Amino acid sequence: MKRVIAFILTMALGGSMLAGCQSTPAASQAASQEASSEAAKPVEITVVTSYGGDDGNRANYEAAYKAYETATGNTVKDASGTSNEEWKAKIMADFETGAEPDVLFYFNGVDANKLVQGGKVVSIDEIRKTYPDYASNMTDDRLGASPADGKNYSVPVNGYWEGLFINKKVLKDCGVEVPGADYTWDQFLKDCETIKSKGITPIACSLQEVPHYWFEYCIFNHGTPSTHTKLPASSTDDVGKAWAEGLNDIKTLYTKGYFPKNTTTATDAETFQLMADDKAAFAIDGSWKIGWFQENAKSIDDFTVTYVPGENGRKSTDIIGGLSMGYYITQKAWSDPAKQKACVDFVKAMTTDEVVSTFGATAVTALKNGTIAKSDTDSLEQAAMAMTKGATGITPATQDGLIQTARTALFADIKNIATGKTTAEKAIDACLAIKS
Amino acid sequence: MNSTIYKKKSPLAVFLIPAFLFMAVFLYYPFAMNIYNSFCNITGLGTAAEGFNSPWYLNYGKLFQDPIMNTALVNTMLLMILTIIFQVGIALLLALLIDNIKKGTQFFRTVYFFPIVISATALGLLFNLIFLYDGGMVNQLLMKFGMTDMIDWKDEAHFLFTMMTPVMWQYVGFYFVIIVTGLNNISPDIYEAAEIDGASGFNRVRYISLPLLHNVLITCLILAVTGALKVFDLPWVMMGAGMPMDQSWLTGTYMYNQTFTMGDVDYGSTIAIVIVVIGVVVSQVANRIFKEKDY
Numbered sequence: 001m002k003r004v005i006a007f008i009l010t011m012a013l014g015g016s017m018l019a020g021c022q023s024t025p026a027a028s029q030a031a032s033q034e035a036s037s038e039a040a041k042p043v044e045i046t047v048v049t050s051y052g053g054d055d056g057n058r059a060n061y062e063a064a065y066k067a068y069e070t071a072t073g074n075t076v077k078d079a080s081g082t083s084n085e086e087w088k089a090k091i092m093a094d095f096e097t098g099a100e101p102d103v104l105f106y107f108n109g110v111d112a113n114k115l116v117q118g119g120k121v122v123s124i125d126e127i128r129k130t131y132p133d134y135a136s137n138m139t140d141d142r143l144g145a146s147p148a149d150g151k152n153y154s155v156p157v158n159g160y161w162e163g164l165f166i167n168k169k170v171l172k173d174c175g176v177e178v179p180g181a182d183y184t185w186d187q188f189l190k191d192c193e194t195i196k197s198k199g200i201t202p203i204a205c206s207l208q209e210v211p212h213y214w215f216e217y218c219i220f221n222h223g224t225p226s227t228h229t230k231l232p233a234s235s236t237d238d239v240g241k242a243w244a245e246g247l248n249d250i251k252t253l254y255t256k257g258y259f260p261k262n263t264t265t266a267t268d269a270e271t272f273q274l275m276a277d278d279k280a281a282f283a284i285d286g287s288w289k290i291g292w293f294q295e296n297a298k299s300i301d302d303f304t305v306t307y308v309p310g311e312n313g314r315k316s317t318d319i320i321g322g323l324s325m326g327y328y329i330t331q332k333a334w335s336d337p338a339k340q341k342a343c344v345d346f347v348k349a350m351t352t353d354e355v356v357s358t359f360g361a362t363a364v365t366a367l368k369n370g371t372i373a374k375s376d377t378d379s380l381e382q383a384a385m386a387m388t389k390g391a392t393g394i395t396p397a398t399q400d401g402l403i404q405t406a407r408t409a410l411f412a413d414i415k416n417i418a419t420g421k422t423t424a425e426k427a428i429d430a431c432l433a434i435k436s
Numbered sequence: 437m438n439s440t441i442y443k444k445k446s447p448l449a450v451f452l453i454p455a456f457l458f459m460a461v462f463l464y465y466p467f468a469m470n471i472y473n474s475f476c477n478i479t480g481l482g483t484a485a486e487g488f489n490s491p492w493y494l495n496y497g498k499l500f501q502d503p504i505m506n507t508a509l510v511n512t513m514l515l516m517i518l519t520i521i522f523q524v525g526i527a528l529l530l531a532l533l534i535d536n537i538k539k540g541t542q543f544f545r546t547v548y549f550f551p552i553v554i555s556a557t558a559l560g561l562l563f564n565l566i567f568l569y570d571g572g573m574v575n576q577l578l579m580k581f582g583m584t585d586m587i588d589w590k591d592e593a594h595f596l597f598t599m600m601t602p603v604m605w606q607y608v609g610f611y612f613v614i615i616v617t618g619l620n621n622i623s624p625d626i627y628e629a630a631e632i633d634g635a636s637g638f639n640r641v642r643y644i645s646l647p648l649l650h651n652v653l654i655t656c657l658i659l660a661v662t663g664a665l666k667v668f669d670l671p672w673v674m675m676g677a678g679m680p681m682d683q684s685w686l687t688g689t690y691m692y693n694q695t696f697t698m699g700d701v702d703y704g705s706t707i708a709i710v711i712v713v714i715g716v717v718v719s720q721v722a723n724r725i726f727k728e729k730d731y
Contacts, residue, residue, distance in 0.1 A: 086696050089481035096483055114483065208679055262569040265590035265680040270570065279570070404480065405699045415681060 056291030154326025159364030225393030560673025618652030
């Protein structure tokens with residue numbers, strides 16, 4: 001009896017192991033029949049975006065794709081995440097292993113070079129051969145051409161800008177005027193000194209975690225909108241010298257005690273909380289931060305955003321901004337007759353003037369007609385719109401030209417530059433030495 | 437009753453093969469690939485290798501020139517020592533104290549073991565709030581007691597205390613339960629005999645409990661030493677990328693950072709091999725130093 005039981009168990013185990021690998025003739029026949037009639041049926045498309053987690057536009061994204069589902073009958077399998085280096089790595093791994101999504105909302109800078117060079121995504125020109133009105137509501141020059149071959153691959157939604165967020169209440173308490181478009185770096189330093197003398201932290205920034213925005217503008221202050229995106233070949237060429245001077249400006253701010261006392265050990269969230277608690281006056285961040293202020297500020301009217309103070313060749317009204325992300329259709333989905341149209345329709349639905357406007361009316365846009373202004377904008381959003389409208393120059397962030405490893409290494413060194421553990425020149429050369 | 441099923445070994449193999457295949461696919465193959473990857477040039481997670489490094493042992497040379505790797509190794513060794521002293525030491529002390537009380541043993545067992553069941557990430561967030569610079573529990577208490585300047589518990593003067601305290605605290609309960617179980621296995625007759633002979637409480641611990649706990653303590657020490665090499669989650673949540681000023685790296689956190697944040701997968705693989713090698717060496721050394729005794 002036990003032999004029989006053992007035999008049955010063995011067979012059951014063996015069978016269960018092989019079950020997943022099996023493809024019965026009946027099943028293949030059914031799949032084949034299904035494929036032949038699939039083009040007419042609703043399909044499921046897999047979409048990966050950065051609108052996952054607690055992204056400020058998550059609700060807008062969900063509303064937009066659900067409207068697409070209702071209109072087309074197709075289903076969206078949403079696999080969105082939060083944009084960070086791990087998210088980027090996971091996407092690259094998915095492409096590498098053939099598990100890429102059908103539609104991807106991703107960066108259009110060097111981060112996507114491997115996708116473009118590997119033929120993993122389809123160019124807009126290619127798509128327009130079959131669907132001529134694809135992204136026809138966008139200005140082609142602003143779509144964000146790939147640095148790999150200069151062609152457009154992605155259709156952007158909400159662009160971004162980076163600006164100086166200000167706690168007006170703190171400035172008022174310190175007797176400092178709210179800066180305007182003509183704010184200079186020297187005035188800024190004087191204001192920081194005044195604020196510091198009142199026992200308040202002038203600048204909310206974590207040099208340990210997110211020095212990105214101060215890096216960007218301090219570098220920009222030693223260049224112009226036309227030169228800002230150029231990468232140095234070494235710390236001794238003109239661009240390299242500008243970078244070193246910018247990084248040394250950060251060191252000056254640190255040495256003068258304008259950053260939080262724990263800037264080399266604090267997280268970005270900790271330092272930004274100082275803004276909400278009226279314990280810090282200035283912070284540089286991006287358009288996506290407006291949502292944070294709307295959620296965390298006691299009164300949104302206590303905050304405004306304006307131009308980062310300029311010096312040298314940069315006017316204060318020259319800003320960092322652009323369209324760094326957009327919707328890609330993957331080659332895998334494009335080659336699938338069942339999914340091709342569904343993906344094209346999805347991108348078109350997600351990039352209409354109306355949908356784009358819900359994602360950030362204050363942001364830089366590629367829409368030919370511009371974004372449609374919301375009727376219920378608050379004072380911070382109005383300030384942001386005024387800032388982008390009055391900008392005399394817009395340039396993308398230079399850090400987007402660096403590969404991930406080099407970028408991370410450089411930012412990790414900024415706290416070392418500020419504290420004197422390394423020099424700006426050494427940090428730049430170490431970053432540039434990382435080629436791939 | 438002697439069935440032939442137990443004499444014929446071939447059916448057993450059928451049941452063992454799935455587990456072996458599982459281990460081969462998900463442990464031994466990745467480990468072999470990890471060794472191979474450490475010689476390659478891999479510039480991002482999920483990206484294919486772009487050939488071998490030049491020279492092929494580049495990463496192994498880099499290990500010796502990398503000051504952060506040196507910091508990580510020193511911190512990991514320090515963690516190992518502190519683990520032995522504080523995790524096993526405090527667990528032993530608590531277990532001996534609990535062994536001497538009549539009531540509430542189960543209560544204290546639960547209380548001390550509880551941190552183990554909380555995820556390290558949650559504990560990290562909890563201790564982050566406790567040691568927060570602006571508005572943290574400890575700083576608020578100190579201010580109440582008259583301190584004027586807040587302490588940055590993650591600066592270079594305090595980070596070791598801030599990072600190590602939660603790690604020590606979390607696992608005390610684990611070793612406590614093991615040692616209490618060991619103490620329960622000691623026959624009460626021996627204690628009674630000692631008591632009749634006039635042995636004091638200290639002498640009973642010194643001459644009865646500790647010698648009879650020898651093998652249990654050895655197991656705890658080996659678990660603690662090898663476990664210290666794998667500590668990752670709590671320090672990562674609390675200290676992030678080597679905070680402050682690249683001083684708090686451990687081998688585990690540095691490997692993760694190199695692989696996932698920096699995208700230097702081949703160097704991350706090399707650090708992983710170092711962790712395995714240290715683990716094997718340390719456990720072998722610990723086995724030889726702390727030999728189990730037969731009673």
